Amino acid sequence: MNQLNGILATCFFELKRMWTFQRLGIFVVLSSFPPLIVLFLLWGSLFLGETQTLNFLLLVIIFLVAIVGMLSLLLWAPTNIYSELEGKSWGFIASRPGGRISILFGKYLAAVIQSYAICQFALVGSFSIAVFGNAIRDPIVAYLVLSVLALLACICIGAVMSLIGVQFYRRAMVTAAAYLVGIELVVATIPAIVGKFTVRQHLQDLGLNWLSKELPLKPTIYYNTFGDYADWLNLLCLAAITIFSLSAAAYIIQRREYLIGDEA
Amino acid sequence: MIELQNVTKLYKNVIGVNDITMSLSSGVYGLLGPNGSGKTTLINLIMGQIQPTLGLVTLFGNNPWRRDHLLRDVGLCPATEVNLPHVTALEWVSYMMQLHGFGLKEAKSRAVQSLTFLKMDHAMNRPMRDYSLGMRQRTKLAQAIGHEPHLLILDEPFNGLDPVARFEMIQFLRDWGKQGKSLILASHILHEVEAIQPSFMLISGGRLLASGTPDEVRGLLADSPNQFVIRCDTPRDLAARLIEFASVSVVKVDEVNRSLEITCVSPAHLLAGLPTICNETGCVIYEMHSLEEPLKELFSALMRFHRGENQPLGKHAGSVAAMK
Incomplete structure (x- = not known):
């Protein structure tokens, strides 16, 4: 109970700290980026007669929301330990019973909430513009599916980035960016079993299963290339990645010597 | 209360503390040593934040490494400055109390109590960027005493304090000792530590050079x-x-x-x-x-x-x- 108290207190404290011009500015820029691009595409189709892109508008929205979600996670999740060490507040937190676990899970929760909020703003904005321009079929289903996928992505990738932050705390953001590019971009496109260890392939599988009617392309080619996992198996894999990452992070943070003070 | 047996801490090739053996029962102690002498390393070892390379550390009879429940009765005020410019003292100290396991209401009440006790009540709702060094020092101290610990560990608490604030800090630490609570005060300034009349531990180059009462040190x-x-x-x-x-x-x-x-x-x-x-x-x-x-x-x-x-x-x- 005490531990949960500390986790929630950390999460609440971090969310409260978001109310600064700098952080709100980042929030606004990230969340308004996808709607602005959608607006630009609609403007192109209305005034320039370029309608080809609109057929793929849903894919464009998925891509853009994924980008801003990842960027947001990159900003908040891997810096869990480094920001405390840099802000010299680690010593105060680590000297509390359960302080290390509270900071890990509390900051993870805060990063997931902030990133998901950005994704939601981006989704609502993008879909509102798309509906206004009558450019998307069945927007409610697509919006609900993407909301769930964004939540799963934030939970799962946030956990991996928290682990990176705990293990590689001095170069956390660089390592996390390398992970996104190397693993979630490159490895996830490899049509082999190794790809199943990435978050993106499972999210793609789920997206194809749930949005097969709304997508402009038939998913058969994808299934033939990457294999077809059942929804429950994809969800299980995502849960396993999340639990493994958070457990490993908790194990490491309890055993790592992060120094209080400047003396060494 | 605290025991160190032949404790050595190495940071790769650098010696943090070197073969220190000591046994501290409840009381007021001044940990004296020049900058870089190993005081903070010693505190980190006692707090279980780092593991000794050699030797054994015990706090309240147990090895503190990975046993953070032992910290329930310890208040630490590190030498580092808190860098939370947009946060108020009340928010931060309340958060620290919540981390210590208190509910929101209780945490806030304790934060108000300790900040008021340290004469920060007039400024506790202002962001910390507006604080003087003395006010930040008092805020740090408030988070260390808010949960009423038995053992208070202060690392360079006089840094940046003006003479009035130094006097008040000395008075506070004297009163703390008189209440029968324990105190470890790490500093590199002899006369400030001496004013609290603790037993001394003199550390330099990672070694415990001498220890004893003020009279014994004067004798040295x-x-x-x-x-x-x-x-x-x-x-x-x-x-x-x-x-x-x-x-x-x-x-x-x-x-x-x-x-x-x-x-x-x-x-x-x-x-x-x-x-x-x-x-x-x-x-x-x-x-x-x-x-x-x-x-x-x-x-x-x-x-x-x-x-x-x-x-x-x-x-x-x-x-x-x-x-x-």
């Missing part, structure tokens, strides 16, 4: 080989008498400044005989001071002793600390 100073300067009206006459002392090895006369620079191996005998010489010769001494700062002088003397360069200082030097 009196017996330690050192250099000091005497400014008087007849330096040449005084020099002639001082050189007769067996403990005096060098006397340099500075006619321009009318002063003497004396090097002696055991100043206790010399200091005891000095009033008699002044009476006999009619010499008037205007000023007498050590060539080095008191703490630096003490550490230099203790280091010389540990290197075996001089005669033994006294029974306490280099001894294993076992304070009651």
Whole structure:
């Protein structure tokens, strides 16, 4: 109970700290980026007669929301330990019973909430513009599916980035960016079993299963290339990645010597 | 309360603390040492934030490494400055209390109580970027005492304080000790620590050089080989008498400044005989001071002793600390 108290207190404290011009500015820029691009595409189709892109508008929205979600996670999740060490507040937190676990899970929760909020703003904005321009079929289903996928992505990738932050705390953001590019971009496109260890392939599988009617392309080619996992198996894999990452992070943070003070 | 047995901490090739053995029961202790002497490393070891490379640390009878429940009764005020410019003292101290396991209401009440006690009630709702160094120091102290710990560990608490704030801090620490609670105060400034009248632990180069009560440490100073300067009206006459002392090895006369620079191996005998010489010769001494700062002088003397360069200082030097 005490531990949960500390986790929630950390999460609440971090969310409260978001109310600064700098952080709100980042929030606004990230969340308004996808709607602005959608607006630009609609403007192109209305005034320039370029309608080809609109057929793929849903894919464009998925891509853009994924980008801003990842960027947001990159900003908040891997810096869990480094920001405390840099802000010299680690010593105060680590000297509390359960302080290390509270900071890990509390900051993870805060990063997931902030990133998901950005994704939601981006989704609502993008879909509102798309509906206004009558450019998307069945927007409610697509919006609900993407909301769930964004939540799963934030939970799962946030956990991996928290682990990176705990293990590689001095170069956390660089390592996390390398992970996104190397693993979630490159490895996830490899049509082999190794790809199943990435978050993106499972999210793609789920997206194809749930949005097969709304997508402009038939998913058969994808299934033939990457294999077809059942929804429950994809969800299980995502849960396993999340639990493994958070457990490993908790194990490491309890055993790592992060120094209080400047003396060494 | 705290025990260290042959504790050594290495940071790769750098020695943090070197073979320290000590046993501290409840009480007030001053951990004295120059910057970089290993004070913070020692605190980190006691708090279980780092693991000794060799030896054993126990806090309240248990190894503190990965046993953070032992910290429930400990309050730590690190030397580092908190860098949370947009957060108010009340928000931060409440958060610290919540991390300690208190519910939101209780945490806030404790935060208000400790901040008010430290005279921060007028500013506790302002962002910390507006605070003076003294106010930030008091805020740090508030988070350390808010949960009413039995043991309070302060790392350089006098840093950046103005004289009034220093006086208030000394008063607070004295009262803390009088309440029967324990205190470890790490500092590199002798007279501030001395004002709280703790038992001393003197650490330098990662080694515990000496320990004991203020009187015992003064005894060490009196017996330690050192250099000091005497400014008087007849330096040449005084020099002639001082050189007769067996403990005096060098006397340099500075006619321009009318002063003497004396090097002696055991100043206790010399200091005891000095009033008699002044009476006999009619010499008037205007000023007498050590060539080095008191703490630096003490550490230099203790280091010389540990290197075996001089005669033994006294029974306490280099001894294993076992304070009651």
